[in-house]
Amino acid sequence: MxxxxxxxxxxxxPLDPQVWQAMKPYCLDVFGNPNSLHLFGDEADEAVQQAKGDILHLLGAKQGKIVLTSGGTEANNLALMGIAQTYKHQGRHMVISAIEHDSVLSTCASLAKQGFTIHYVPADRTGRVRLDELEQALTEETILVSVMHANNETGVIQPIEDIGRLLQAKRLKQGTKTPFFHCDAVQTVGKIPIQVDEWNIDLLSFSAHKFYGPKGVGGLYVQKGIRLSPLLHGGGQEYGWRSGTQNVPGLIGAACALKQCQAHxxxxxxxxxxxxxxxxxxxxxxxxxxxxxxxxxxxxxxxxxxxxxxxxxxxxxxxxxxxxxxxxxxxxxxxxxxxxxxxxxxxxxxxxxxxxxxxxxxxxxxxxxxxxxxxxxxxxxxxxxxxxxxx
Ligand SMILES: Cc1ncc(COP(=O)(O)O)c(C=O)c1O
CATH class of the missing domain: 3.90.1150.10 (Aspartate Aminotransferase, domain 1)
Known part of the structure; x- marks a missing residue:
């Protein structure tokens, strides 16, 4: 055998059994649509707001928003496409690491077809993105830099605190809000305690099934003041950035899974x-x-x-x-x-x-x-x- x-x-x-216990009441009893304006809706909405608040806190954000998505792929698409469409009047240039997940690389390929210039920064033999090249690649037209927190294949942790500092200095020097910093933290949320405020991260992607939460649920942290163009159009849920009725049990599961990870x-x-x-x-x-x-x-x-x-x-x-x-x-x-x-x-x-x-x-x-x-x-x-x- x-x-x-x-x-x-x-x-x-696998799903953490405690996460399943936390999700179950939201599948069976508290089933209201959080957008409905009655007591069933209010009950679900309260749970949604509480879970989002918990996630924000666990990611080290004092302000900002959590946009619920179907996972890391959608969060990455929303970050890149959303920034590109909203801020293209300020520049059509993005700087991306060459070792990003396909959900970032393919989105960039699509943006390149729409006239954006994408600069790909290689990694060195240790698996870390070359900071010197990243700095040189920045121009006044750069609206977004996207570097993952840890690579999904090698597990190598990227110098994101250094990148955050570098971009903050660049913004101050230019007197602009751009370039924004997006970090795909799908491999690290639940493993490394994240500090978006301290690390100067503007947008951060995560996915619950990577940290013992349910599949098909993730999110994008968006710093206060940033605007995005939606990928999905409809009822205007999720601040108008992601229409569609929210996956309430999934979100409850994601928040519970993250709390468990942080505790252990x-x-x-x-x-x-x-x-x-x-x-x-x-x-x-x-x-x-x-x-x-x-x-x-x-x-x-x-x-x-x-x-x-x-x-x-x-x-x-x-x-x-x-x-x-x-x-x-x-x-x-x-x-x-x-x-x-x-x-x-x-x-x-x-x-x-x-x-x-x-x-x-x-x-x-x-x-x-x-x-x-x-x-x-x-x-x-x-x-x-x-x-x-x-x-
Ligand atoms: C670094 C990274 N980003 C994004 C994704 C996509 O996440 P999801 O499966 O939730 O769409 C993955 C999944 O393997 C990943 O490892």
């Missing part, structure tokens, strides 16, 4: 760090395996490595047969096999990029799970080397 070990928590996490932060971080260390130590000792990034720069949940002459896809499939779930690149890429754009942006070759494997830890993973997975990796690598060399 194989052991089942899920090591793909960067793709999605220290304990979780220690747990991940211990398991991460264990994995790295063994992987490093195996011939032909290379860790892609240093633990000093990455989230402790992520272990990113490549195995010489073995494609990541082959290793992932073999592990899956043995009950272990890992990922090759971001999950959204998994059925569309191309070298990771993140690895390429960091300067790895096509061949090396295709060898990349991501392990992402979760709360319920044990040392025994890690021992089992390491034994499987060791065995697979040995078997592959002895029988069929893949690349």
């Amino acid at each position: 194989p052991r089942y070990v899920y090591l793909d928590h960067a793709a999605t996490t 932060h220290d304990q979780d971080w220690q747990h991940y760090t211990a398991l991460n260390h264990m994995m790295r130590e063994t992987l490093e000792s195996l011939p032909g395996i290379h860790l892609t990034v240093s633990a000093a720069y990455a989230l402790p949940t992520h272990i990113h490595f490549r195995c010489e002459r073995i494609e990541g896809q082959a290793l992932m499939q073999e592990l899956s047969k043995r009950g272990v779930a890992v990922s090759t690149s971001s999950a959204c890429h998994a059925r569309h096999w191309a070298p990771s754009h993140v690895m390429l942006a960091m300067g790895f070759s096509d061949e090396q990029a295709k060898q990349a494997v991501r392990i992402s830890l979760g709360r319920n993973i044990t040392k025994e799970d890690i021992h089992y997975v390491l034994n499987q990796i060791e065995d697979i690598v040995r078997t592959f080397r002895n029988s069929y060399v893949l690349s």
